[in-house]
Amino acid sequence: EAGVAQSPRYKIIEKRQSVAFWCNPISGHATLYWYQQILGQGPKLLIQFQNNGVVDDSQLPKDRFSAERLKGVDSTLKIQPAKLEDSAVYLCASSLVRGMETQYFGPGTRLLVL
Protein backbone atom coordinates (compact mmCIF):
# COMPACT_ATOMS: atom_id res chain seq x y z
CA GLU A 1 0.00 0.00 0.00
CA ALA A 2 1.09 3.58 -0.55
CA GLY A 3 2.63 5.29 2.44
CA VAL A 4 2.16 8.78 3.84
CA ALA A 5 3.04 11.37 1.23
CA GLN A 6 4.44 14.81 2.03
CA SER A 7 5.48 17.77 -0.06
CA PRO A 8 7.64 19.62 -0.55
CA ARG A 9 10.61 17.62 0.73
CA TYR A 10 12.74 20.71 1.24
CA LYS A 11 11.96 24.39 1.67
CA ILE A 12 14.17 27.40 2.30
CA ILE A 13 12.58 30.71 3.23
CA GLU A 14 13.55 33.94 4.93
CA LYS A 15 12.24 34.86 8.36
CA ARG A 16 8.86 36.56 8.40
CA GLN A 17 7.83 34.77 5.21
CA SER A 18 5.01 32.23 5.18
CA VAL A 19 5.21 28.56 4.21
CA ALA A 20 2.81 25.65 3.84
CA PHE A 21 3.32 21.90 3.96
CA TRP A 22 1.01 19.26 2.55
CA CYS A 23 0.30 15.73 3.76
CA ASN A 24 -1.70 12.89 2.22
CA PRO A 25 -2.22 10.07 4.74
CA ILE A 26 -2.59 6.37 4.04
CA SER A 27 -5.98 5.66 2.50
CA GLY A 28 -8.60 4.93 5.13
CA HIS A 29 -6.61 6.31 8.05
CA ALA A 30 -8.88 8.47 10.17
CA THR A 31 -6.20 9.97 12.42
CA LEU A 32 -3.53 12.37 11.19
CA TYR A 33 -0.65 13.91 13.13
CA TRP A 34 1.86 16.68 12.53
CA TYR A 35 5.18 16.52 14.37
CA GLN A 36 8.07 18.96 14.53
CA GLN A 37 11.58 17.55 14.80
CA ILE A 38 14.38 19.94 15.63
CA LEU A 39 17.91 18.77 14.83
CA GLY A 40 19.20 16.38 17.49
CA GLN A 41 15.81 15.90 19.16
CA GLY A 42 12.99 13.44 18.85
CA PRO A 43 9.77 14.42 17.08
CA LYS A 44 7.28 16.54 19.04
CA LEU A 45 3.55 16.38 18.37
CA LEU A 46 2.09 19.68 17.14
CA ILE A 47 -1.47 18.70 16.30
CA GLN A 48 -3.66 15.62 15.95
CA PHE A 49 -6.80 15.29 13.82
CA GLN A 50 -9.50 12.65 14.06
CA ASN A 51 -11.19 12.80 10.66
CA ASN A 52 -11.48 16.58 10.20
CA GLY A 53 -11.71 17.50 13.88
CA VAL A 54 -8.83 18.57 16.12
CA VAL A 55 -8.14 16.18 19.01
CA ASP A 56 -4.99 17.77 20.45
CA ASP A 57 -3.29 21.03 19.50
CA SER A 58 -1.83 21.84 22.90
CA GLN A 59 1.74 22.09 21.54
CA LEU A 60 0.87 24.11 18.45
CA PRO A 61 2.13 27.75 18.57
CA LYS A 62 -1.20 29.15 17.48
CA ASP A 63 0.03 32.70 17.01
CA ARG A 64 1.95 31.58 13.92
CA PHE A 65 1.07 27.97 13.13
CA SER A 66 -2.22 26.75 11.71
CA ALA A 67 -3.39 23.44 10.33
CA GLU A 68 -6.47 22.11 8.64
CA ARG A 69 -7.76 18.82 7.37
CA LEU A 70 -10.56 19.47 4.96
CA LYS A 71 -12.87 16.53 4.20
CA GLY A 72 -10.93 14.38 6.65
CA VAL A 73 -8.23 13.33 4.17
CA ASP A 74 -5.37 15.66 3.14
CA SER A 75 -3.94 18.17 5.56
CA THR A 76 -1.92 21.36 5.35
CA LEU A 77 0.29 22.93 8.01
CA LYS A 78 1.08 26.61 7.67
CA ILE A 79 3.57 28.89 9.37
CA GLN A 80 3.04 32.64 9.14
CA PRO A 81 5.31 34.45 9.82
CA ALA A 82 8.24 32.07 10.13
CA LYS A 83 10.98 32.51 12.72
CA LEU A 84 14.54 31.22 12.71
CA GLU A 85 13.65 28.70 15.43
CA ASP A 86 11.07 27.09 13.13
CA SER A 87 13.90 25.47 11.19
CA ALA A 88 13.15 21.77 11.58
CA VAL A 89 11.75 18.69 9.88
CA TYR A 90 7.97 18.59 9.82
CA LEU A 91 6.66 15.04 9.88
CA CYS A 92 3.17 13.87 9.08
CA ALA A 93 1.87 10.55 10.38
CA SER A 94 -1.41 8.67 10.17
CA SER A 95 -3.13 5.77 11.91
CA LEU A 96 -6.39 3.90 11.43
CA VAL A 97 -8.11 5.30 14.51
CA ARG A 98 -7.05 6.48 17.94
CA GLY A 99 -5.82 4.03 20.54
CA MET A 100 -2.87 1.71 20.23
CA GLU A 101 -2.69 1.56 16.46
CA THR A 102 0.65 1.94 14.78
CA GLN A 103 1.46 5.41 13.49
CA TYR A 104 2.94 5.47 10.00
CA PHE A 105 5.21 8.40 9.22
CA GLY A 106 5.93 10.21 6.01
CA PRO A 107 9.45 11.25 4.94
CA GLY A 108 9.05 14.77 6.29
CA THR A 109 9.60 18.28 4.98
CA ARG A 110 12.92 19.86 5.90
CA LEU A 111 12.46 23.60 6.51
CA LEU A 112 15.31 26.06 6.76
CA VAL A 113 14.50 29.63 7.84
CA LEU A 114 17.24 32.16 7.09
Add this chain to the structure above:
Amino acid sequence: DAKTTQPPSMDCAEGRAANLPCNHSTISGNEYVYWYRQIHSQGPQYIIHGLKNNETNEMASLIITEDRKSSTLILPHATLRDTAVYYCIVRVYGGATNKLIFGTGTLLAVQP
Protein backbone atom coordinates in the same frame (compact mmCIF):
# COMPACT_ATOMS: atom_id res chain seq x y z
CA ASP B 1 8.67 14.99 28.84
CA ALA B 2 9.82 11.54 27.80
CA LYS B 3 9.47 8.94 30.55
CA THR B 4 12.36 6.80 29.34
CA THR B 5 16.16 6.90 29.58
CA GLN B 6 18.38 5.51 26.84
CA PRO B 7 22.13 5.66 26.16
CA PRO B 8 22.88 8.29 23.53
CA SER B 9 24.87 5.96 21.29
CA MET B 10 25.96 2.34 20.80
CA ASP B 11 28.08 0.41 18.33
CA CYS B 12 27.47 -3.10 17.03
CA ALA B 13 29.36 -5.32 14.61
CA GLU B 14 27.51 -6.40 11.49
CA GLY B 15 25.98 -9.85 11.90
CA ARG B 16 26.02 -9.69 15.68
CA ALA B 17 23.05 -9.12 17.95
CA ALA B 18 22.34 -5.53 18.93
CA ASN B 19 20.90 -5.11 22.43
CA LEU B 20 19.45 -1.67 23.10
CA PRO B 21 18.52 -0.92 26.72
CA CYS B 22 15.81 1.38 28.00
CA ASN B 23 14.93 2.44 31.54
CA HIS B 24 11.33 3.35 32.39
CA SER B 25 11.32 3.16 36.17
CA THR B 26 8.11 5.23 36.57
CA ILE B 27 6.03 3.17 34.15
CA SER B 28 2.41 2.64 35.17
CA GLY B 29 0.46 -0.59 34.99
CA ASN B 30 -1.52 0.47 31.93
CA GLU B 31 1.44 1.80 29.95
CA TYR B 32 2.95 -0.11 27.06
CA VAL B 33 6.57 0.01 25.91
CA TYR B 34 6.93 0.97 22.25
CA TRP B 35 10.01 1.04 20.03
CA TYR B 36 10.40 3.09 16.89
CA ARG B 37 13.50 3.74 14.81
CA GLN B 38 14.46 6.56 12.48
CA ILE B 39 16.90 6.00 9.68
CA HIS B 40 18.69 9.12 8.47
CA SER B 41 16.43 11.47 6.45
CA GLN B 42 13.37 9.25 6.93
CA GLY B 43 10.35 9.35 9.21
CA PRO B 44 10.20 7.10 12.28
CA GLN B 45 9.26 3.46 11.70
CA TYR B 46 7.37 1.24 14.16
CA ILE B 47 9.32 -1.79 15.37
CA ILE B 48 7.51 -3.54 18.22
CA HIS B 49 5.56 -2.98 21.44
CA GLY B 50 4.68 -4.90 24.59
CA LEU B 51 3.04 -4.67 28.00
CA LYS B 52 4.74 -7.22 30.25
CA ASN B 53 5.39 -10.34 28.22
CA ASN B 54 8.33 -10.69 25.88
CA GLU B 55 7.43 -10.08 22.25
CA THR B 56 8.99 -11.07 18.95
CA ASN B 57 8.26 -10.17 15.37
CA GLU B 58 10.10 -10.29 12.07
CA MET B 59 12.17 -7.22 12.94
CA ALA B 60 13.14 -7.63 16.58
CA SER B 61 12.52 -9.04 20.05
CA LEU B 62 11.44 -7.06 23.09
CA ILE B 63 12.44 -8.25 26.54
CA ILE B 64 10.66 -6.52 29.48
CA THR B 65 11.89 -7.14 33.02
CA GLU B 66 9.49 -8.65 35.52
CA ASP B 67 9.15 -5.35 37.43
CA ARG B 68 8.64 -3.57 34.06
CA LYS B 69 11.14 -0.87 34.99
CA SER B 70 13.40 -1.60 32.06
CA SER B 71 13.42 -3.31 28.70
CA THR B 72 15.80 -4.37 25.94
CA LEU B 73 15.25 -4.31 22.20
CA ILE B 74 17.18 -7.05 20.44
CA LEU B 75 18.05 -7.01 16.75
CA PRO B 76 19.27 -10.62 16.34
CA HIS B 77 21.56 -10.14 13.33
CA ALA B 78 22.31 -6.46 12.80
CA THR B 79 23.03 -5.21 9.27
CA LEU B 80 24.38 -1.89 8.05
CA ARG B 81 20.79 -0.90 7.20
CA ASP B 82 19.91 -1.11 10.90
CA THR B 83 22.03 1.99 11.57
CA ALA B 84 19.45 4.43 12.95
CA VAL B 85 18.22 6.29 16.02
CA TYR B 86 16.11 3.96 18.17
CA TYR B 87 13.39 5.46 20.37
CA CYS B 88 11.89 3.75 23.40
CA ILE B 89 8.48 5.20 24.33
CA VAL B 90 5.98 4.42 27.08
CA ARG B 91 2.40 4.96 26.08
CA VAL B 92 -0.97 4.70 27.81
CA TYR B 93 -3.39 2.22 26.26
CA GLY B 94 -6.42 3.94 24.86
CA GLY B 95 -5.07 7.37 25.62
CA ALA B 96 -7.32 10.05 24.22
CA THR B 97 -4.72 11.61 22.02
CA ASN B 98 -2.72 8.50 21.12
CA LYS B 99 0.32 10.69 21.65
CA LEU B 100 3.87 9.41 21.13
CA ILE B 101 6.35 11.30 23.33
CA PHE B 102 9.81 10.83 21.87
CA GLY B 103 13.04 11.31 23.80
CA THR B 104 16.40 11.71 22.11
CA GLY B 105 16.85 7.98 21.54
CA THR B 106 19.94 5.81 20.99
CA LEU B 107 22.00 6.17 17.84
CA LEU B 108 22.97 2.63 16.86
CA ALA B 109 25.94 2.46 14.51
CA VAL B 110 26.42 -0.94 12.87
CA GLN B 111 30.03 -1.37 11.87
CA PRO B 112 31.16 -3.55 8.92
